[in-house]
Amino acid sequence: MSSTLSEQINDIGIEDVQAPKHFRVIKRGGDVAEFDTAKISVAVTKAFLAVEGDNAATSSRLREQVRELTQQIVSAFSRRMPDGGTLHIEDIQDQVELALMRSGEHKVARAYVLYREEHARQRASRAQGIDKPHPTINVTQPDGSRQPLDLGRIEVLVTEACRGLENVEIKRVVDESLKNLYDGVTAEGVATALMMTARMLVEKEPNYTFVTARLLQDNLRREALSFLEVADEATYGEMEALYKPAFQAYIARGIEFEQLDPKLAEFDLERLGDALNHERDSQFTYLGLQTLYDRYFLHREGVRYELPQVMFMRVAMGLSLNEANRNDSAIEFYELLSSFDYMASTPTLFNAGTVRSQLSSCYLTTVPDALDGIYGAIRDNAMLSKWAGGLGNDWTPVRALGSYIKGTNGKSQGVVPFLKVVNDTAVAVNQGGKRKGAVCAYLESWHLDIEEFLELRKNTGDDRRRTHDMNTANWIPDLFMKRVIEDQEWTLFSPADTPDLHDLYGAAFEKRFAEYEEMTRTGQLKLFKRVKAKDLWRKMLTMLFETGHPWITFKDPCNLRSPQRHTGVVHSSNLCTEITLNTSVDEIAVCNLGSVNLAVHIVDGKLDSEKLGRTVRTAVRMLDNVIDINYYAVPQAKRSNFRHRPVGLGLMGFQDALYKQGIAYASEQAVTFADRSMEEISYHAIKASSDLAAERGCYESYEGSLWSQGVLPIDSLEMLVEERGEQYIQVNRDQTMDWTSLRETVKTQGMRNSNVMAIAPTATISNICGVSQSIEPTYQNLYVKSNLSGEFTVINQHMVNDFKEAGLWDEVMVNDMKYFDGSVQGIDRVPDELKARYATAFEVEPKWIVEAASRRQKWIDQAQSLNLYIAGVSGKKLDTTYKMAWALGLKTTYYLRAQASSRVEKSTLKGTDGKLTGVKVPQAEAAPSAPSPQAEAPLGSAPPLACSIDDPDCEACQ
Template sequence: MSAAVTSLRCKFYRRKIMSEQTMELRRTALVLKRDGSVVRYDASKIRRALECAFLNDENGVAWVGGQSVLAQSQMAQIDELVEHVDSALAARPEKSVPIEEIQDLVEQALMHHSEHRIARGYVLYRAARKAARTDGTHRQRVTLRLADGASLSLHELEARVADCASKLPMVDIKRVAGAALRDLFDGAGAADVDRALLLAARSLMETDPEYDQLAAGLLLGSIQREVLGEVQDQRGARAAYRDHFPRYIAWAVDAGLLDARMKQFDCGRLAQRLCPERDGLFRYLGLQTLHDRYLQRDGERLLEHPQAMFMRIAMGLAIGEADREFWAIEFYQVLSRLEFLPSTPTLFNAGTARPQLASCFLTTVPDDLEGIYDAIKENALLAKYSGGLGNDWTPVRAMGSRIKGTNGKSQGVVPFLKVVNDTAVAVNQGGKRQGAVCAYLETWHMDIEQFLELRKNVGDDRRRTHDMNTAGWIPDLFMKRVLGNSNWTLFSPSDVPDLHDLYGKAFDEAYQRYERLAARGAIDSRTVAAKDLWRKMLTMLYETGHPWITFKDPCNVRNPQQHAGVVHSSNLCTEVTLNTCADEVAVCNLGSVNLVVHLVGGKYDFNCLRRTISVAMRMLDNSIDLNLYTVDKAGRANQLHRPVGLGMMGFQDVLHATGIAYGSPTAVAEADSLTEMFCYFAYWASTELAEERGRYGSYAGSLWDKGVLPRDTLDWLAAERGADLLDVDRESYAACNYGALLDRIRAFGMRNSNCVAIAPTATIANIAGVSPSNEPAFQQLYVKSNLFGEFTELNQYLVRDLKYHGLWDAAMVADLKHYDGSVANIERVPKHLKEIYRTAFETDPRWLVEAAARRQKWVDQAQSLTLYVVQPSGSQLDELYGLAWRRGLKTTYYLRVVQASGVDKSTGRAGGLNAVPVTQGIQCALGRGEDGGPCEACQ
């Protein structure tokens, strides 16, 4: 079938689907008018409004008999605009939509279709109508009758807003209350009132960060009313929290939602330590995320408020402690102050009847049919309770290889990966989020070229995996062949079984020996130009977001557990590097420290950071013993090696708070010294746990046992690879007493085989209200879109600095929208602020690699490193990923690029809910938007 025919069929079916959606929309959609009445949605009114907008514009309008008429092309354009609005409304979950939001969609449709001049006229018309309503021409009602028979006045709405805005001087209370009242109607319920106030606050979040705080406060009030009933003030909240918590725990245990051992705690004592005031630490997105996904529910009924959730998690992680209450309180303090947050599975499941707390699972798939399907079954069981998966598929024989049992030929790896893909979709992590898995394959595998094409949108769909991630597991020898413009030989692992477990010089020698055998015809092989294969990897990475580029030799040469096995892959998000084999499923429990809350006066409070890391390491270590293991191989491996992955988040916030540009030597030095101190504290904490609880089971023979710290292994990597091919700073810049650390390791050993892994922290960073992981700022003003809606994000540090210079006003907001959340082209912004507030795409990605290399020398596992490139060329990607290899990085993660089409803009009225660009112009894996997509499986 030709491409043209396929395209026409796609258009036909797309229009057919849109037509069916439109018909359903027009049958069911309701419009909330400003006077509180509810009417049926009428698309003809949208059409008429657009016709008037076009007619009011003199340019391009034909004149017949002295009257203006629209050209046929303009009528067709209006048809498309109406269809655009219909589609946007059909995608909304709610059936009743305020009239103002429909008008916002009309503006966005005009801008999307590049009708900027007409959109401007439409905006001015709306502004004039609003002014007319305000001066009395259209008088707004000031009292409504609610569903329960009570009345609601504008004054009462203002009082509710004022309660939440008592410490927010920039909030316009009357504006918020008035906007909420316009969206309400006679017969509205309490939930409708909460929603109207929240939407009114959300619509103003782009104008000042205080509206973000207001929205969070309004949402918190709604949560409190749902869980506790009406709470009058802070004193009342404290009493209500203390009264509710013991009853909640007892009821939830009896209902089978929580672990029966939770009743063994002195819940009254723990309730006394709840701190309602810490609810004020949340920003709106963080609190909304908790409400939508993390707070415990019984069906639709909300059971927890945020502080109860934190105490439930703390109790769940302290169940095995001798002094349960003491450690539950210690854990709660760290969690509720947002100093540290464990990853999503722990937040979901700690303290519950099924406490699957681990974030990541790594498996090796054997080369036999029973083993392959056992591995797929293990994927399903591991994913059921929110685990992210990394599968090593290298041992499976290539297409065309002989099958001894049947004397037939193998179909290779790809058909099985299709099954893995569909399993990940079917087992959607307990119904809470989409399943996520990443398949790894070494670059010498004969199926590597088909593997690279798995995410393409063209070709045989039976050989495509549209929902699964892929990564190349690349030995150093391949990179040397690329640099030398040499050939590369592909093998089936059934002919070269030992290559899978070899690395460094031992791999090089064995590989070259197999090449000589292949040259004599003793084994099957295929030869390609190494540079051509590398170019195809980078091309697929650009076009599809996959495969991620990861490096086998640094992961293994620097592996503290190399005496106990081989690292065959990383995990779903490329920060975990643990041994796997047929008998062991590697497991890692993750959590991240919030860096910015440990800043005091622009400097780190290292005593506080050390305490946080010590408590966090204890929580992660406890989770190993408390975890529900759905696969025996995972339980045995985790108990034997006890790896954890402590990470960090908020590095960009630290730079903003201290006035440092990400793309600078100062930021690289900050990444270096901070990570050194961070890792030092983590390793020290593991020795303290070993002193108290004993060393991990496979400690003997490890690099820890030999007195070799992660920083020392850079010399080993240089020796294996060649000193001229490893160029990374190896100096120490922090005041760490390594002699004392080594003395403690010699005396007590380590409790954990691995301690530090820097995860992407997509969701927990939202909860904490900070930038994810170590990533640069995406934009200064944008809309973050995820499964639960759209959320305006405004850089509070930029607003702080612009206010200091007297530059924060409505014009600045408009300029930020126009320039897609960038200050680079806004003339009145001072030059030094432009440097500090460069966005991710305005920062040379080489700075990200340099900072990551400095971090990697101290980290015993790896880090999730996303790279941002504006419309990259092949040579640019070759240079960038070549630099990552030369700097000794173990792994990289997403490549994000800006599409040539850019992002949509909206002229929306100031305060329009969706009046800033949504991050749809960014290419990333799975197409799930800027918020990190599948990396949520880790965080």
């Protein structure tokens, strides 16, 4: 009781009211106490004050009323029990309520009734473990029962979600969330209201993405813990104690459900449970965690029973099954994954530790020129796609339209009809039920069907000769590019007549191609077509601009720089153009991917070389383990993978790493950083594979490889220069590390893996880690990302931090950025230095993207998934950009992201809702682009929608 209320009651004069003799009171808990008249006066006073306000406390009328009512109540008990006795507390309260009603104080009586109900509710809540119940909102439980909304728990959840984050407001999230709740809401509804409130604030303060993710975890924990029968729910702090039993229960249930490999039970689960770090749950952005929930966590009958740290430990255990010290290795691998220093590829995250551990990312096949072989290859596609593999098919051997078929004495229909079947197979057999099947068909530029191949993705023409769901890529020999530059003719052949061209490259290809051309002049070859090389090149670029396909990839650098030249030929790349491995009828090439998070290796504004070395060393070991543990859906893949053991270590977060160093993407400093960072990754990766060879033995086909000759990727660059000719290539050869000693190490110890590096798109795993994908420049500084998990406001946190430091971040800046589609270039008050640093993908000239890729390529034994962003597209600009990519030694390119020079004007008006609403005013029809990353979207009250660049439903994000 407060001193103020005590003084008020003393003023009322309750000492004049005599308590009845020999009366005792039974409390609700069963205890017995003396009858206290003062407590009746206090209750009555509170009821009056609730109705009449604090000013009534000074009223003589109130003092008299309280005294009279108290006397009436005491007298009533004295009359009822003149000799005294025992009363229940509820009897006393009933008498108070009755006295107020009889005196005509109906409003006060009502206030007293509500007071009693509230206290009854609080007592019931405390019995249910709720210390701070909401006065009016009840939560509907899964069994249909209702209990008061626990305000205390909500405050704890939001406080924990905001812990350690600047510029976030606990009270704002709580108060705004409560406005969106109603009586009878479900527990999931409460969690959703909290998340939505935090999510709406992301565009003003990026840290709210972490708040939203932490609030989402309340739902995740409730779902998993209750399913595992560990707890009904838990706060972040409680997970410190609950993660271990949850992990142990998860292993048992997963094995029981025949989802997890029974070998996981053989690990020291006590020790591994102790190694789980619940604090790392705080690293996730909302997009990252929602992506894991929707697509990665193991589930049973729609219930996700896997938690984030449990998933990382499951993957780590799955990759440690064959390690001698499997518990030590599992903890080492877990530390790397859970810290986001390195992230395994999506198939590995999906399947490691499960009963069917298909962990590899990419499969490359060559399709033979025989009907049974063609349909055998299509069957292989289906089996590999079923287990979440991305596919690259080499179709060059298949005879062209009009070629003679000896067995039937007929003529071939060419490649295109079979590609239609491949397209439909990819649609029919998706990747494990988790994402669309995805395949890319490659055709060499001398194939007689190349012109029709270029048109496969057009929306016009005979739909039976169109493949709307499949990717396509040109496999271009250097000779073709030379003919384009020199404006010469080019000849198209059927591979049935020129089968050896498929396996030749460099000078040998040029010599044989010239011989076949001579045979067309002498009449020895009847089926051919002569075209101007420039015209075919122009058609390639036109189709690339109009349909997004076929991609431009280069045959000769892929082969001339391949460490495995002695065992075969690289006939194509993969789905995402970063893998360059040999294929044949007997071997399906396989590659296992993972990526270093470059952003977290920038410490105090510079690259932490020691940390990077540790990360790469462990990552290469994890990737090598995949080969032995992997499930192989077809025997040709297993045969190839065990013989050559290729892996593809890549990187992500390149743009974030630049931001952390204050470097603009379009700058010489960025190009130099691309060079130096890739050099370090390459050095450590090659060293790690060589050290593994000393421990485990070399890969089977090592002898005769470039590695065995002491030729490293930086050395193979000279082979390309020599074969192509100095006049056609311009490559930087600078190096800073001790490559001489590494050559000797490799020659002495050998290599465990035929190939070690490849830079994949990483769109989904970079979302998980909350960094920029792969080597991409920032798409936009503020936009809405739409994918299978929903729509997510994404804002460049580095930019916000710099703008805050410069005093530029406010509501006006947010609206300006919405108006300019996430760009800062049109905002006058932004300094030029910040405009340069935060230029978006279409504001970075493609020459910088290509130059940085060229510097990386000299260190990589495979290739890069390199998207090109070109604003103000013209034929000349496309021609220059792709010729530059070839001249700078790139092996492959990926998507063309084209933006028309003609844009849509927008005006900003004040709507009736008081919010800024974007209005689009058509000015000129945009030039065609596929896919179009800059599709206009409503602006003002919401950031612009992004394209599906990083939509997991899109082929770009495998």
